[in-house]
Amino acid sequence: MSIAHAPRWLILLIVALAARAITFGNPILHVDEEFYFVTARAMLDGALPFVDIWDRKPVGLFLLYAPAAALGFPAGIWAYQALALACLVATAWLVMRLADRAGWQQGALAAGVATILWPNLIDGQGGQAPIFYDLLVIAAVLLVAPRSDRTMPGRLFARGLGAMALIGLALQLKYSVVFEGAFLGLWLMWSLWRAGARPVRVLLAGSAWAATALAPTALAWAAYAGLGQSEAWLYANFLSILDRNPDPALAQLANLAIIIVILSPLFASAWLGWRGRGKSSAARPLQSFLFAWAGAAILGLLVFGSWFEHYALPLVPPLAICAAGFWGDHRRFALIMLLLAFVGGQAVLLAKRATRGTPGEIAAIARAIGPGPGCLHVYSGSVMLYPMAGRCTVTPWVFPSHLSRVRERGAIGVDQEAEIDRILRQQPEWVVMRKPYIGERPEIRARMATAVKRDYRRVALLPLGKERYALWRRSTPPARSASSSE
Structure with missing residues (x-):
C-alpha cells in the first residue's frame, strides 16, 4: 500500500x-x-x-x-x-x-x-x-x-x-x-x-x-x-x-x-x-x-x-x-x-535538548542524590528530581519559582521569606540550586545561599544542558526528622 x-x-x-x-x-x-x-x-x-x-x-x-x-x-x-x-x-x-x-x-x-x-x-x-x-x-x-x-x-x-x-x-x-x-x-x-x-x-x-x-x-x-x-x-x-x-x-x-x-x-x-x-x-x-x-x-x-x-x-x-x-x-x-x-x-x-539537558544528565544528578530517609528541597531546578531520587519534600510549594520569583510575591498564600525560613528549619538532607534566573528575587536567593553555605557542603556541581546544578548535602545531622508534605 x-x-x-x-x-x-x-x-x-x-x-x-x-x-x-x-x-x-x-x-x-x-x-x-x-x-x-x-x-x-x-x-x-x-x-x-x-x-x-x-x-x-x-x-x-x-x-x-x-x-x-x-x-x-x-x-x-x-x-x-x-x-x-x-x-x-x-x-x-x-x-x-x-x-x-x-x-x-x-x-x-x-x-x-x-x-x-x-x-x-x-x-x-x-x-x-x-x-x-x-x-x-x-x-x-x-x-x-x-x-x-x-x-x-x-x-x-x-x-x-x-x-x-x-x-x-x-x-x-x-x-x-x-x-x-x-x-x-x-x-x-x-x-x-x-x-x-x-x-x-x-x-x-x-x-x-x-x-x-x-x-x-x-x-x-x-x-x-x-x-x-x-x-x-x-x-x-x-x-x-x-x-x-x-x-x-x-x-x-x-x-x-x-x-x-x-x-x-x-x-x-x-x-x-x-x-x-x-x-x-x-x-x-x-x-x-x-x-x-x-x-x-x-x-x-x-x-x-x-x-x-x-x-x-x-x-x-x-x-x-x-x-x-x-x-x-x-x-x-x-x-x-x-x-x-x-x-x-x-x-x-x-x-x-541541548539547552534544557538530556535524560542522561538528569539521571546522573538523581543518582548523585540517591534515595534515602532525608528529604530533598529543589530551590531552583527540575522537580523531576523528587520522583527520580525517591526523596520526600518539605514544602507544599514544590514548584521552585513560586517561592523565589518576583511576580509570585504575595500571590501564593504564604510569605515567600517566611516559607524559605520554615523549609530551612525542616533541615532537608539535600538542597539543589542552579544559577540565578531572570525574575528571581535576589534577597530570597541570598537567604537560601547563606543557609546552605553555613549548614551544608557542596557535594557536586553537575551539568544539565546549559545549567549547572549545585548539590548541597547537610553537613551536620538534623536536630529532628524532616517531615514530608507528600
Whole structure:
C-alpha cells in the first residue's frame, strides 16, 4: 500500500511518531509537565492539591496525569507522553473532519498534519495542558458546528448539552478554555434563536448550557468544601491569579511577537483562505463559524496575557482548519510549508535538548542524590528530581519559582521569606540550586545561599544542558526528622 492510499489517520500517526520521536522517554521536556507528573504522584501518595502541594491549575489536570504517575518513574513518563500523542493525533483527525465538512477536502490532510507539527515550534512537544484539552474543545466544536440540514431546537439543545459537558471537562484541565467555551455558548444561543425559539427559551437553554459547563468545576469546589478546604481551593484556583504581579510589559510584548512570528504561516494562510471563500458555497455558514472560532481563540490568547509560547497551542487547530481552503488550492506551497515546519520543529527540539539537558544528565544528578530517609528541597531546578531520587519534600510549594520569583510575591498564600525560613528549619538532607534566573528575587536567593553555605557542603556541581546544578548535602545531622508534605 502506497502512502497516497494509506488511511489518513495512519498518515497522521506516522507523522506524529516521526515528529515526536526525539522526545519519547525524556522526563524534562518542560517544567510544567514535570510538575504535573510530580503533583499527580504526590496525590497518589496522599497529598491534597492546593493544600499539601500547591498550584493554580485545576485538579482535573493532575487527575489526568495520575494513571501515568501510578506507573512510577520511568514508565509513567512514557505513559503520559503516549497519551499526549494519542490526543494530538485525535485532534488532528477531527481537524480534517471539520475541514472536509467545510468544503476544504483538498487541504484537509495538510491541516491535520499542521496540527501535529506546529506544537513542536511552540513548546507543545510533550504533555502541555492544551495538547489534552484541545481534543475536548474541537469535539465540542464538531457537535455544534452548523450543518447543511435544518437543525430542530430540541436537537440543538441536546447537542449543546454535549458540547458544554466537553467544555466543562476541558475547564478542569485549564481555565483559559473559558473564552472558547463562551464563544460556543453564545453561538448556541444565537443558533437557537434563529431556529425559531422564543427569547425566554433561549435564556433558559443558555442557563442550562452554562450550568453544564460549570458542573465539573462546581463538583471540584464541593469536594474541597466537604474536606473543609473551600477557602484553599478558591484562592489557588481563582483569587491568587489576581494577586500575581505582572511581568514587565516589554517582556510580555516580546513573547507575543515570538508567537506571531511562529504562527505567521498559519495566520497568513487562514487570511488568504478567508478571502478566497466561495460566496455561493453551501458550506459558507460552517466556514464563517470556523473563522469565528479562530477569532475567539485569538481573543482568548490576547486577554490571558503573559504569552508564553505554549499559550498559543489552542490557536493551532482552528487556524489550521481555516487555512485548509487556501492549502487545497496551493498544495505545492502547503507541502513545502509542512516540510519546513517538520525540519524546523526537529531543530527546535534538538536545541531545547541541548539547552534544557538530556535524560542522561538528569539521571546522573538523581543518582548523585540517591534515595534515602532525608528529604530533598529543589530551590531552583527540575522537580523531576523528587520522583527520580525517591526523596520526600518539605514544602507544599514544590514548584521552585513560586517561592523565589518576583511576580509570585504575595500571590501564593504564604510569605515567600517566611516559607524559605520554615523549609530551612525542616533541615532537608539535600538542597539543589542552579544559577540565578531572570525574575528571581535576589534577597530570597541570598537567604537560601547563606543557609546552605553555613549548614551544608557542596557535594557536586553537575551539568544539565546549559545549567549547572549545585548539590548541597547537610553537613551536620538534623536536630529532628524532616517531615514530608507528600
